[in-house]
Amino acid sequence: MYMSSLKHLYVQLKQYKESHKPLYFLSAMVFFWTIFDCILSYAVPLILTEHGFSATQMGFILGSSSIAGAAFDFLMCRFIKTVNFRRVFMFMFAISAVFPLILWQAKTIPIYILAMVVWGIYYDLYNFGLFDFVSCYTEKKEHAASFGIVQVFAYLAEIIAPLVASLLIVEYVDFKTFAGSAIFLLIGFLFLILLMVVTRKRKLVDLKCEDGYCAVKELPNSASQFRSWKKIGGYVFPALFLTFFLYTVDAFFWTIGPIYSEGLGLDGFNGLLLAAYALPFILAGIFVSKLTSKYGKLKVAYVAFLIGSILLSCFALVSAINPVFTIGLTFFVSMTIAISYPSLNGSYADYISEFPAIEKDVEGLEDFFTNIGYVIGPILSGFLADTLGIEKAFSAIGAIGVIFALVLIKSALRKKKLNEK
CATH class of the missing domain: 1.20.1250.20 (MFS general substrate transporter like domains)
Structure with missing residues (x-):
């Protein structure tokens, strides 16, 4: 439960100054990755309608991404006991890169649903990685503020992304849209590399993190x-x-x-x-x-x-x-x-x-x-x-x-x- 606003961002940055450099790299990574994600979020409904699918069919296809995300969340909670944000984010970027490639080649409903499954999974990975980083590299009293800072950068990206997408899409979605989104994905990945470098020798806030502990939720019996x-x-x-x-x-x-x-x-x-x-x-x-x-x-x-x-x-x-x-x-x-x-x-x-x-x-x-x-x-x-x-x-x-x-x-x-x- 955290507050996300420009005022919050200004206050926290003024307070943290240079002491939270990893958080700033994380925020930059999230900013560019979210632009990538939102450009494709803008493009997917257009792609589906351009390929002749009705709005109802489009809705069912898009809804499958949330079903896939929920199923993946359940499996993570049930079977994965330890998570490290570095591995999670690396996997997230790898799957994110696959998503536009599948979209580019998709023509049939099963392939589009496969793309939605990939979409749902990489978004869930983002949440797992974010919670792991904040829980391991920021003080407990700073968790809400840290989430708020990252969320402000995500919101800023959501404002910019539709404008970028509409500039890339002239008459229909073509290679320019995918190439443009890939540039933002690449920049986000570079910030992930920097984040991994600056946290390599940084002291963990929670000693449990040394064993790969993270915020994967425990799942009681059904x-x-x-x-x-x-x-x-x-x-x-x-x-x-x-x-x-x-x-x-x-x-x-x-x-x-x-x-x-x-x-x-x-x-x-x-x-x-x-x-x-x-x-x-x-x-x-x-x-x-x-x-x-x-x-x-x-x-x-x-x-x-x-x-x-x-x-x-x-x-x-x-x-x-x-x-x-x-x-x-x-x-x-x-x-x-x-x-x-x-x-x-x-x-x-x-x-x-x-x-x-x-x-x-x-x-x-x-x-x-x-x-x-x-x-x-x-x-x-x-x-x-x-x-x-x-x-x-x-x-x-x-x-x-x-x-x-x-x-x-x-x-x-x-x-x-x-x-x-």
């Missing part, structure tokens, strides 16, 4: 896990459901967003839509803490969710007036999502601080509902795009969000009244 999740899930279900829905909306933007963007006709700046979507994530952290301290974490998350859903439901109307205006609308929708995320994370932290024994279960449930959102989101967005059109698909998920937001708010008010009695 029966006890599901019983525990069922009990705890009922208590935190509103927050979990909102987590699921927010990631579903995120999947909408990254699935059908690139297709809509390329139809804006902005001559090389079609990526502005997704850049506008990514920008609020490094801005919202500046004032979220003030809102949550004044009004409460879940209340802020619910109200922001409601406002964002109302705005998103207007997507088709705004697009009909002027498609370019949807860039501004997307920015404000994303701002509400960016407010909801840290508010939700704060509520999870509250649950954990109140009942420390359930920390692993809450984290596991949050991860599970996130994965479900990234499976359902692409499939639902593709189906709605085929049925209603892309603009109305965004409006439809916004309208559904309004209904769910009102239900969550009503439920919270009812619970508050019962507690007062």
